[in-house]
Amino acid sequence: MELHHQLKNRVEIIGNLVLDTALHVGTSQQVGRSDSPVIRTQFGEVFIPGSSLKGAFRSKVESLAHILDENAWVCFLQKAGGSSHRQCLTTYSKGATEIQERADGAKPEELAEFLEENLCIACRLFGGASWRSKVLFDDLHLLQSYNFPTELRDGVGIDRDTRKAVEGVKYDFEAIPAGSRFQFRLVAENLGKQDWALLSIGLLEMLQGYLSLGGKTSRGLGSCHLETEKLKITNVDFTDKQSALNYFSTKPSAVDEPPEEWFLKKLNTYLNQQ
Numbered sequence: 001m002e003l004h005h006q007l008k009n010r011v012e013i014i015g016n017l018v019l020d021t022a023l024h025v026g027t028s029q030q031v032g033r034s035d036s037p038v039i040r041t042q043f044g045e046v047f048i049p050g051s052s053l054k055g056a057f058r059s060k061v062e063s064l065a066h067i068l069d070e071n072a073w074v075c076f077l078q079k080a081g082g083s084s085h086r087q088c089l090t091t092y093s094k095g096a097t098e099i100q101e102r103a104d105g106a107k108p109e110e111l112a113e114f115l116e117e118n119l120c121i122a123c124r125l126f127g128g129a130s131w132r133s134k135v136l137f138d139d140l141h142l143l144q145s146y147n148f149p150t151e152l153r154d155g156v157g158i159d160r161d162t163r164k165a166v167e168g169v170k171y172d173f174e175a176i177p178a179g180s181r182f183q184f185r186l187v188a189e190n191l192g193k194q195d196w197a198l199l200s201i202g203l204l205e206m207l208q209g210y211l212s213l214g215g216k217t218s219r220g221l222g223s224c225h226l227e228t229e230k231l232k233i234t235n236v237d238f239t240d241k242q243s244a245l246n247y248f249s250t251k252p253s254a255v256d257e258p259p260e261e262w263f264l265k266k267l268n269t270y271l272n273q274q
């Protein structure tokens with residue numbers, strides 16, 4: 001696997017994320033006109049935290065990691081009932097110290113081998129307590145610059161055991177309406193073939209509209225998709241001098257293949273070498 005110590009490659013993906021249904025990303029800190037307001041910037045504009053998108057994206061990718069290998073090791077799924085007893089370095093407090101001890105005096109390939117054995121495939125890409133993420137999602141801000149109206153919706157308290165409405169327990173919550181568009185930006189560095197395959201699975205799901213964000217997804221909220229025609233991919237291989245020079249020039253060239261084909265190719269490259 002690729003380590004962090006040398007920057008070998010970087011990909012930047014920019015596009016538009018469109019809400020297919022209303023979205024509720026709540027917050028406990030703000031007081032508003034609703035019992036359950038949506039999160040806002042300090043200037044009062046609604047936005048989607050990059051961490052919310054990353055969490056949803058990671059869960060989706062983890063649930064589909066078996067495409068790469070039916071026995072793919074994902075530590076979170078292991079906790080949820082898998083049979084493997086391997087322990088991922090990100091799941092316990094001394095993991096970072098163990099990595100540091102291994103790194104001292106070790107050759108990069110020796111450290112890479114140790115990490116491959118002790119980090120699950122999801123933590124290698126998305127990071128954890130002891131390993132930095134290779135992929136960063138920006139906060140997503142509205143493309144419309146005017147004061148965007150939100151919706152107020154009614155909710156009813158549900159008893160978790162009986163699944164029935166609880167009498168007298170009603171509340172309202174705020175939601176960002178369907179059709180709203182947000183600026184999407186993702187930057188990933190030092191991706192190996194396996195990282196690319198996982199990232200591609202998540203991006204293909206987003207292009208097809210199968211990623212849900214925020215809360216109340218069980219009642220249909222939070223469906224969204226990435227607009228294919230607006231997606232721009234800039235990819236640089238810093239181990240190739242010409243690619244690096246092009247990247248640092250005033251007009252770095254974007255990938256001109258259709259995004260789905262580009263992601264499918266990355267996924268295929270990994271599957272074919274297995």
Ligand SMILES: [Zn+2]
Nearest residue numbers: 075088120123
């Ligand atoms: Zn893990």
